[in-house]
Amino acid sequence: RKEVEQDPGPFNVPEGATVAFNCTYSNSASQSFFWYRQDCRKEPKLLMSVYSSGNEDGRFTAQLNRASQYISLLIRDSKLSDSATYLCVVNSYSGYSTLTFGKGTMLLVSP
């Protein structure tokens, strides 16, 4: 079983739509969770951390379900500029704590 699994998409949505991505992780000992955003041919950038109680940043809401080992990202009122690949990221331990990245979910927002 892969450590971090995501639906690769693409998710095609019109502007203004609400879209949700899910991600599952295999290591029940993982403690930290993140969503990164990667634009085409660019480097990944942190979008938001994911906290146990859930958290919101403007149009973006992240949720964590430890019992089922999945993380979600909800984007409301999609903008053209939201078109990107969204990477689910989980910490892992191999001597020192490092990050394990999912393969990403591609979002395409159309006019």
Place this chain on the structure above:
Amino acid sequence: NAGVTQTPKFRVLKTGQSMTLLCAQDMNHEYMYWYRQDPGMGLRLIHYSVGEGTTAKGEVPDGYNVSRLKKQNFLLGLESAAPSQTSVYFCASSYRSPVQETQYFGPGTRLLVL
């Protein structure tokens, strides 16, 4: 403030050639990382460093070596390049453990091995 920079941006190598990729950060970060990103594979950790003079293996270290002689620089070496090493290489850094601090990425190096 340049953040994380990578040199070169793009390189073509022939099988068996060697090269060094340079990563530099000006944020006084302790932790530095080298990843490779391939289509359908996502980002995979090659090597990382938790401080000057220290390095450790990541998920896919074979065929690569690294050095961290100065805190601000992290070098990735390919001694004998193979076509399987064709990839986009990203360097990243964080002040402390990535689970406590944001990890900042460089713009990437695109490497083609023929």
